[in-house]
Amino acid sequence: MGAEQSAELKETIRSSHLDRNFPKEVMKHHGGEKLFLCYQCGSCAGGCPVGRLTTDYNPRQIVRLASLGLKDNVLKSNSLWFCTACFTCTDRCPQGLEVASIIRVIRNMAAEQGIVPQVFKELGSSILETGLAYKIPELRLKKREEQKLPPMPTTDTKAVDKLLEATGFPKLIKGQPVKEA
């Protein structure tokens, strides 16, 4: 995949590197609409709890690279997955960008190209199998009786799977690209 840790640019930007369609794609998604309103003030980066710990992750930079159309830099950087979705950036943005949602839109686009971290494959396959994000061990279910807790409901997984199937989710979490790079 040639993944880089950080989305940071290591060379001069050439216009031939830019995919002008990419920001337009981001803006078509719910939460990504205001991408072009960013004036790079850095409120998002300043308040980012992860950005405080590592220079590899910087929401301001991801927004800038995305609006320039440096698609591969953002889609293929490992640090794209460092966002904790705490929404501090979204709440503090003076331009009203939903910064955390832009990160989510870009992650979704990476997933469509087959870039899906292992943890989401596990959570996803558990949801398809049981309806819940974690498979609750038999021992736990038995312990509920001792704790006088009501039994866990059994989810109609057929209905859940049917809903998820229509979104292309089962394919996504296998890491199969659903859109061309």
Added chain:
Amino acid sequence: MVELRYAFFLGCTIPYRVTSYEVSARKVAAKLGIELVEMNDFNCCGLPIDPVSHEAMLVLAARNLCLAEQQNLNITTLCTGCAITLRKVNRMLKENKELREIINRRLKEVGMEFKGTIEVKHFAHVLAEDYGTENIKQHVKKPLAQLQVSEHAGCHFLRPMEYTGFDHPEDPTLLKGLIEATGAKYLDYMDKTNCCGFTVIAIDDKISLSLTGSKLGNMQDVGAEAVVTVCPSCFLMFDVQQPRIERAFGKTFSIPVVHYTQLLGLAMGMSAHELELDTHRVAATSLLSKIG
């Protein structure tokens, strides 16, 4: 007064790993007269897979909302992640006609329809707003005046502000009010509203451990004898991961982590054992000896 009867959305993390939260919440709710009605057939709220598919998150959340609509009950949940997800999607579908039509076309395939007839609130939000902090005080039999505690409300309890809406994310007061209702002394600390980092522990555990570790350090600096949480995921970071964080940072914190429902239960006269406080990783011994 608001009808105190709710569809109880359990979520996945609590039955999987944090049943002390469920046990204590059910006991406290029963004593306060808040009825929690089981939601049969619920599925994951959708939040964990939002990073890979927003659309899949939407259908999962919408299906849960439809189940509660069929029960004709507002939803309450103990998990901040479930609360914000269901609350947000509920409002999105109520306000965005185009999105509602898309989701309803999908739901029709499984014989469901989103109608927009219910509301979603975190259980702490229910306690403060529907039940009322003043009414809670009436049930406090054993004020915890000897204790000084800090809060970690959790990001999804406070943010994004547009969808939580009931508290200020930079200077929250809701959980503070609930804690003070138990008689305990509330301690502020640096970076109180910062994230615990749970959501990225499987991506880069150093980030998560550092985030929680830094908060534990700040709580220790102000002399917190416990940290009060209202989220199962934050609880896992502060309690279950605490020994690992201590090893990684070469520090000793030994700060017990208490679900708000346990703190309230103690103040209402329930025992630590009843509230399963004795099942946590970090022993609450010193805390309990203080309140006697």
